[in-house]
Amino acid sequence: MKIRDVLLSTYGKASSVPSAVNQLMTNFAVGFRDECDINLGVGYVNEQTIPHQQIQLACEKVLADPRKYRAALNYGGSQGSPNLIKSIKRFYIENRIGGITEETFDSRDIAIGANGATSLLESITHLLPDGFVLTADPMYYIYCNDLARKGFNIIAVPEDEEGLDTAHLKTKLAALGNQKQAIRFFYIVTVNNPTCTILSNTRKRELVDIVTQLSYEIGRKIPIFFDNAYSDLVHDSNVEPLESALCYDELGIVYEIGTLSKILAPGLRIGYLIGPKGAFLNSIIQRTSDIGFSAPLINQEISSYLLDHGIEAQIEKVNKGYHEKAKAVKNWITELLGDGVEACRGGSAGFYYYLTLKQLSTDATSDFFRFLTRTTGKARIDGPSDAQHPKVIYIPGEHCVHPKGEMVEVGKRQFRISYGFEELPQIRKALELMKSAAAYHNNLQS
Ligand SMILES: Cc1ncc(COP(=O)(O)O)c(C=O)c1O
Structure with a gap:
């Protein structure tokens, strides 16, 4: 006799497929190489702030x-x-x-x-x-x-x-x-x-x-x-x-x-x-x-x-760390992505920057995203399959804006980067790669 699968509630059905962001992060985490790949996507706190x-x-x-x-x-x-x-x-x-x-x-x-x-x-x-x-x-x-x-x-x-x-x-x-x-x-x-x-x-x-x-x-x-x-x-x-x-x-x-x-x-x-x-x-x-x-x-x-x-001293220490990082990352955003950035939110609290690019798409099918996740299909960009070039992940704006809201269009040019988890040298490297990703996109367009 043919037997049907477990009967799920509406919520159960909706939950049986991972959300787009979960899928993105899982794909990236599989085969993540410490010292090589850079995760600006997770909302993890900085390990050094944990007492x-x-x-x-x-x-x-x-x-x-x-x-x-x-x-x-x-x-x-x-x-x-x-x-x-x-x-x-x-x-x-x-x-x-x-x-x-x-x-x-x-x-x-x-x-x-x-x-x-x-x-x-x-x-x-x-x-x-x-x-x-x-x-x-x-x-x-x-x-x-x-x-x-x-x-x-x-x-x-x-x-x-x-x-x-x-x-x-x-x-x-x-x-x-x-x-x-x-x-x-x-x-x-x-x-x-x-x-x-x-x-x-x-x-x-x-x-x-x-x-x-x-x-x-x-x-x-x-x-x-x-x-x-x-x-x-x-x-x-x-x-x-x-x-x-x-x-x-x-x-x-x-x-x-x-x-x-x-x-x-x-x-x-x-x-x-x-x-x-x-x-x-x-x-x-x-x-x-x-x-x-x-x-x-x-x-x-x-x-x-x-x-x-000692919670006051702990909070002070945490904030000092994030403030230093916020300043350095902002300078690098200006230095490396400068002209391409239309707007940049964040830097005074928490540990995210939220950027709007002038022309470039940031969604999971964009050249920018594909370059950074080494999924262009071109060996020159992605590197050899057994030793791919460093990868970078961020949260595309398309997942942050309401899918039926007023920000859908601009959301396609936005992304969140976290300066919480990764240390400064990795974040600088990631921004350099983003600069290259933008240049790659521009070359394809011209
Ligand atoms: C806006 C917001 N609320 C809640 C949480 C989760 O807090 P908790 O770790 O206490 O579950 C987060 C975690 O990133 C968050 O960004």
Whole structure:
């Protein structure tokens, strides 16, 4: 008898093929040659920013103090370790991050995700019904891809140098008319991925005002989630100190999502959500229980220890490193790609530059991409099949912009490069190869 394959749900079917970016990165990772190929595509942090020794020490301290860090190798509670929650509060209040005070927490709570900020973002997709989600364009393609597979309809509003363009947003909202009822939430990345554009405090406040008004208009609270993944990585001292959106929230709609991935280590998998106490936050905590009870308790306690001991110096060190890299890479972009670059975002926070080229396509079928990944099919460019010339990967803009949005055309000339993972000599080499790739394209055209 003929037997059919496993019956998949719509989400299962959509997930059974890897996303375009995953496919790209996997193809590149297969046969990746250390010391030869250069990965400017991954969002990995720089290994040198990870405090290996302090993490080892923190682990010892935690295990040596079972009175404070109770049963650290056992299961944890689903809201998160009380020690860690206290440390996060202290970290915010004492450092006055974003203007958060003791009172900010009177009506709010913190929940630790099962597996980093990503698990909290993913939980939202299960707890809110599908419908419209508003975000900035270019958008955080990993989460937006997840949202699309779960049946959400993304409306992406182009950003300018201050973040999501609120005038443009108002026009889009007006055009929705009655369909506004189907808006489920706003997702705003405060230092955007891929562009590293910093959402200004003015824009942040405007966004909270707009969503507050919208909530009143449709008679239901619409949550606005601010993803602060890179907000501790503002390394340019000319940038105004970032305020927390929680300070602007009068209705109880603002949630902030943070992570220790970028300032300590992604491997700890610690992300947290701060927001108004109530049904939504409770549902997040239940969801954490459903998907793994809690983040590993030992990692939560280690993180608590690290937040209580020397986190300020750690953040300073991390930012100093990225700032130096940002400056060097910007100079090389100007020196090597100079005339061909129409726009370049980033450099003040996080570790990405997002470039728009004047004429050149950057998508996976372009000459530029093929040259850099050695897939032109020409031995002269690619090198011999058993010893190919060095390869470089980046994230093409076509995967960062909304596929049906207003940036589709310009997205074909854009790309994100990360200066996080690779060291400076490799990044310089990659930019030199990009210069050659541009020359290769120009030769083919002439
Ligand atoms: C915008 C954004 N949010 C969330 C994350 C993931 O955070 P976590 O490591 O805590 O899951 C990333 C990682 O690159 C990110 O870029």
